[in-house]
Amino acid sequence: MNGAADRPIGVFDSGVGGLTVLRELRRQLPSESTIYLGDEARMPYGPREPAEVVGFTREAMRWFARADCKLVVIACNTATSVALETVRDEFPAPTIGVIRPGAAAALSATARRAVGVLATVLTVRSGAYVRALRDLDPLVDVAQQACPKLVPLVEDGKAESPAALDAVREYVEPLLTEGGVVRPVVDTLLLGCTHYPLLRAAIEKVAGRDVRVVDSATTTALAVREVLASHRLTRDGGRAEHALFCTGSVERFQTIARAIFHEDPPDVRETRLA
Ligand code: DGL
Numbered sequence: 001m002n003g004a005a006d007r008p009i010g011v012f013d014s015g016v017g018g019l020t021v022l023r024e025l026r027r028q029l030p031s032e033s034t035i036y037l038g039d040e041a042r043m044p045y046g047p048r049e050p051a052e053v054v055g056f057t058r059e060a061m062r063w064f065a066r067a068d069c070k071l072v073v074i075a076c077n078t079a080t081s082v083a084l085e086t087v088r089d090e091f092p093a094p095t096i097g098v099i100r101p102g103a104a105a106a107l108s109a110t111a112r113r114a115v116g117v118l119a120t121v122l123t124v125r126s127g128a129y130v131r132a133l134r135d136l137d138p139l140v141d142v143a144q145q146a147c148p149k150l151v152p153l154v155e156d157g158k159a160e161s162p163a164a165l166d167a168v169r170e171y172v173e174p175l176l177t178e179g180g181v182v183r184p185v186v187d188t189l190l191l192g193c194t195h196y197p198l199l200r201a202a203i204e205k206v207a208g209r210d211v212r213v214v215d216s217a218t219t220t221a222l223a224v225r226e227v228l229a230s231h232r233l234t235r236d237g238g239r240a241e242h243a244l245f246c247t248g249s250v251e252r253f254q255t256i257a258r259a260i261f262h263e264d265p266p267d268v269r270e271t272r273l274a
Helices: 019-028 050-066 077-088 101-111 121-125 129-137 150-155 162-176 194-206 215-228 250-261
Strands: 009-013 036-037 071-074 093-097 114-119 141-146 187-190 212-215 244-246 268-270
Touching: 009 019, 009 050, 019 036, 019 121, 019 215, 019 244, 036 121, 036 212, 050 071, 050 077, 071 215, 077 114, 077 129, 077 194, 101 187, 101 212, 101 215, 114 121, 114 129, 114 194, 121 129, 121 141, 121 150, 121 250, 129 141, 129 150, 129 187, 141 150, 141 162, 150 162, 150 194, 150 250, 162 194, 187 215, 187 250, 194 212, 250 268
Parallel strands: 009 036, 009 071, 036 244, 071 093, 114 141, 114 187, 187 212, 244 268
Antiparallel strands: none
């Protein structure tokens, strides 16, 4: 046993949606202990100002430092897009966001080098996905679409409703047609928000068979695996422990978790950040 490697991985999200990333982490790294923190009391981050989200993310990073996490995953796309670069230099634990892994997943999928990004208003405003995609392929065509109706629909347990399909149509169809405006016709859609994997069926239906739909969960877990391995922080066996914390009401967190994942909510504890 190695003390440093036995410490948990911290996973941060603005609320419940980051559990999609946690799930994939636990699947790929079954020996690792995890601590999940959802800032449910201040969710959603998507419509906020960048400075506010940087402040919240900094508070979360302090919380993870107190919990002695060996690595922190910012599973929230919005927080990654505006805060990762700032907080990464302020805390000792290696910190991984979801934007670059998501961009890498999209570039592995696109044959015509044309990617559509679906994300929150702030993620789109930040341009973080465009930068990450162009860092990896300077010639890639990128079209972004902010989708403010989707997070509330998922949180209300309406991911499979006709209203969700209508909203998806409203956001996705403009990315698939030229329609008078000069836009790349994308062959890959990148789900740039924690909640959108829960709408994958509707998005795939609207996008059609010729468009690939990718998210960042798998590649983010892969990035975590690589950082742990290269810094000798991989935990080798033993019983992994998992803890879930949220700010605000535990009951609300559990209700939303149940609505989103259709399964019994896990044991969640309340905490404070500020
Ligand atoms: N977690 C956010 C994201 O991935 C979505 C929810 C929110 O707006 O806080 O962008």
